[in-house]
Amino acid sequence: MSDERWIEAVRSEFQPEPLAPARAAELRRDLDARIEARRGLPRFAFPAFASAVAAAALYLAWPHAAILPTSDGTVSSGELDAFVDPDQLTGELTDQAEYLPADYQGLALLLDDDAADR
Amino acid sequence: MEIAVERAKADVPSLMRAEEFSRFAEARRERALRLAFRLLGGDQATAEDVVQNAFFRAYRALASFRGEATLDTWFYRILVREVQRQRRWQGLRRLFGGDPESAPPAVDPRPVADPALRRRISRALERLSGPQREAFVLIHLEQLTIAEAAQVMEKAVGTVKSHLHRALLALRGELADLHPKEEPES
Secondary structure, three states, rough: OHHHHHHHHHHHOOOOOOOOHHHHHHHHHHHHHHHHHHHOOOOHHHHHHHHHHHHHHHHOOOOOOOOOOOOOOOOOOHHHHHHHHHHHHHHHOOOOOOOOOOOHHHHHHHHHHHHOOO | HHHHHHHHHHHHHHOHHHHHHHHHHHHHHHHHHHHHHHHHHHHHHHHHHHHHHHHHOOOOOHOOOOOOOOHHHHHHHHHHHHHHHHHHHHHHHHHOOOOOOOOOOOOOOOOOOOOHHHHHHHHHHHHOOOOHHHHHHHHHHHOOOOHHHHHHHHHOOOHHHHHHHHHHHHHHHHHHHOOOOOOOOO
């Protein structure tokens, strides 16, 4: 109750001067101009441009062919052939006498005479 | 309240038209200016700029109005945020701009009211925390209900009551001797 008097005094004393008509008109024109400028911009221009750039970047970064898993989750030999050229890997895929380091090769021969166990 | 919110949602498409929004703004400019003036410690020029920015932000945000509050509450929330942004900016300018005085913002030099009294009120309000000042101004000076003020401040009702209580305690100590001006007898 005792607060009402001083609060009323603050309310009545602490307020802005009424806007002069010229100033009010100036503010109204300024706001209208800002809104018009905003409306002039195509509303979806920036989002559309940004989406296009993102899509292009994604396309360029993405592998152009992907190994698609077969229905049972394995990769078929046909799909592997599409990505691996066996002719280029002949050296790695054929048997090599030096496949095991010499020490291990000797050890293997001691354990089992059959060299094919390598 | 529900009806008001539904009506607000229905009003949005028409407000998207520039001339309609202009009318919306003009109907609220005086009250918005008064609120910004009080929250900014009596700086009329800055209050005018802040109100103008708040109207423009409101126009830009109209499309995202979700109808969770009335249009007025929604707009005053934008305005209070704009005031907070301005105060942060002023604080930074004081911090880095070489202004050694942490004095409250200048009170407009054109008042018809008592300038010394305005400065005194401004200083008392500036000593409050931001939420305390907002609660006091919205509820006691702008006469919003506590629930409306809570919506504008985006705080719980209990929190707003607490801020208001502390604001009253602080201001009572400094301004309790003020009396409303007597109306001249005719």
